Amino acid sequence: MPTPQKAAQIEDLVDRMSRSQLTIIADYRGLTVEALQGFRARIKPMDSEFKIAKNTLTRIAAQQVGIEGLEPQLEGPTAILFAYGDVVAPAKAISDFARSSRILEVRAGVMNNQVITASDIEAISSLPPREELLGKLVGLLASPMTRTAGVLSGPARSVVYLANARLEQLGGATGEVAAEAAD
Numbered sequence: 001m002p003t004p005q006k007a008a009q010i011e012d013l014v015d016r017m018s019r020s021q022l023t024i025i026a027d028y029r030g031l032t033v034e035a036l037q038g039f040r041a042r043i044k045p046m047d048s049e050f051k052i053a054k055n056t057l058t059r060i061a062a063q064q065v066g067i068e069g070l071e072p073q074l075e076g077p078t079a080i081l082f083a084y085g086d087v088v089a090p091a092k093a094i095s096d097f098a099r100s101s102r103i104l105e106v107r108a109g110v111m112n113n114q115v116i117t118a119s120d121i122e123a124i125s126s127l128p129p130r131e132e133l134l135g136k137l138v139g140l141l142a143s144p145m146t147r148t149a150g151v152l153s154g155p156a157r158s159v160v161y162l163a164n165a166r167l168e169q170l171g172g173a174t175g176e177v178a179a180e181a182a183d
Helices: 004-019 033-046 055-065 088-101 118-125 130-170 174-182
Strands: 022-027 048-053 078-083 105-111 114-117
Touching (some): 022 088, 033 048, 033 088, 048 055, 055 078, 088 118, 105 118, 114 118
Antiparallel strands (some): 022 105, 048 078, 105 114
């Protein structure tokens, strides 16, 4: 039976794990407090948190949430990144931080209660940001509408071109017709 303080920590971890879209387990051994604080400040605007957690309490919390297979990753000093919103930006931030610090090591992660590998997290970090993906989606949706508008306006343009061609053929002034059509 855990102490009341440890029970509260387990409950806090359960709450964070169940709310997060992506959870990343990392080894922070050797990082300074200043480096950790700087990283926390960088990911806070991304609706993410970076917490140090005890392995035993994390194991218990993972079991309560229904995450299977995380136990082998919980060895040594463990830090957990909880991403509550967009998953790409925090994954990119921790991958960049791991590369620049050369100390932090991403071990694994959890997405949709499934354990994912460090290479999966690296793949997620290489995706374009959410805003860019939404922009591409809007572009894809708008493209057929633009084409449809072009096709529908085609016959009207054809009539104008046909009239201008006929006037030229008859020797009339096309500039006058175009000016009248514009009015």
